[in-house]
Amino acid sequence: MVTEIQLNDTKINITRYDEKKIEGKTQISFTFYVSSEDYHDIATLLYKGTFDVIVLERHLKFRGTIQEYSTSITNLYEKGQIGEYKLTLKEVE
Structure with a gap:
């Protein structure tokens, strides 16, 4: 079972993982939780859109x-909040 993904230099603990090949390219989908304390760093990372x-x-x-992106909460600026993020990434050239 996959428990961690690394995007660029950021390691993310994940709760769900799916992997498949589409037209010869790898596509992964995963779910992870983001706390209000980590929100800014994760949001800044995800805005980049393409990652190692x-x-x-x-x-x-x-x-x-990024192919798909969703979150269970849109305001993680309030202290003590936790949001569930779902992300799908597809391999690019």
């Missing part, structure tokens, strides 16, 4: 871009 992706537990490394 590493999934150590699957010996997988590729350049990926």
Whole structure:
């Protein structure tokens, strides 16, 4: 079971992971939680849109871009809040 994804230099603990090949390209989907304390750093990272992706537990490394993105909460600026994020990344050239 995959428990961690690395996007650029940021390691993210995840709760769900799915991987498939689409037209020869790797696509991964995963779910993770973001606290109000970590919100700014994660939001800044995700705004980049394309990342160096590493999934150590699957010996997988590729350049990926966001295909789908959602969150259960839009205001993580309030202290003590936790949001569930869902992200799908697809390999790019």
